[in-house]
Ligand code: TXA
């Protein structure tokens with residue numbers, strides 16, 4: 310199958326594909342997704358197949374407006390409504406109790422569903438035109454870094470899905486913040502993103518960051534979100550996180566340098582840095598926007614091992630830190 314690369318004037322083709330049960334690569338403001346009709350079990354199965362995704366890892370359902378969530382859920386807590394009011398459309402996913410309109414295939418067997426209202430105008434229009442709830446995981450092969458351009462999607466999915474819509478480079482670069490509601494005053498962050506704990510705290514009295522965001526799961530420990538269980542964001546290269554100042558970082562790399570070794574450093578570290586490197590931005594926003602692209606580029610360079618300067622853990626930095634520490638298998642060298 311030849312995969313079509315569509316532009317935003319060819320949305321009608323994408324709409325026809327989705328309403329007839331096919332999978333299309335779609336742009337969002339976070340990362341590219343693999344979109345299909347969330348209410349069509351066969352279409353949803355095709356998503357799992359294209360990604361090579363474990364069947365128990367649920368898909369997020371994308372809607373044109375949060376008011377539509379009434380159709381697919383059993384109950385919406387007041388705090389969820391307030392958060393939606395403030396942050397949707399946008400990079401937030403709220404896990405809610407699902408009803409029978411969302412098949413168990415879509416929810417990975419859970420009785421909940423993650424609801425997101427994307428802000429990207431092309432994606433928004435696409436959902437409206439299909440008139441369907443659109444399930445969409447990130448459009449990478451399972452375990453690989455998420456795609457932030459249509460070309461990344463083509464690289465992972467060419468010949469596997471019928472079409473990809475090119476909506477330009479993603480604005481945020483990391484996936485949405487996923488939260489669950491503990492009670493009317495408390496939310497739990499299952500996956501950090503560009504809607505930060507601080508931002509959620511302006512609406513919710515209590516914001517808990519799930520332990521697995523920073524530390525990973527112990528053997529046998531139950532995951533609050535199935536996605537936490539799986540190895541993720543991993544390029545072929547071995548990623549090694551180093552938490553230290555630039556001087557100690559440079560010294561450490563020097564002692565461990567050789568063929569295939571690369572460094573991922575901050576823009577500001579560049580001057581006189583003596584080893585092979587790529588940079589990933591000067592602040593957390595830029596780091597988020599660039600991180601997946603860099604991980605893919607490091608593979609293009611055939612990097613064998615990458616020493617990464619550990620980012621800030623506050624604000625959007627928490628999302629960058631979470632993606633990197635997962636790609637590093639939760640190991641950090643502190644100097
Ligand atoms: O920004 C995003 O959220 C992107 C774009 C395409 O919208 N989508 C995305 O989907 O990142 P995916 O499937 O790659 O990641 C969804 C994560 C997974 O880790 C999954 O386990 C978790 O959200 N998740 C989904 N539904 C859930 C549920 N009902 N309960 C707990 N976790 C859930």
Ligand code: MG
Pocket residue numbers: 446447455484
């Ligand atoms: Mg993903």
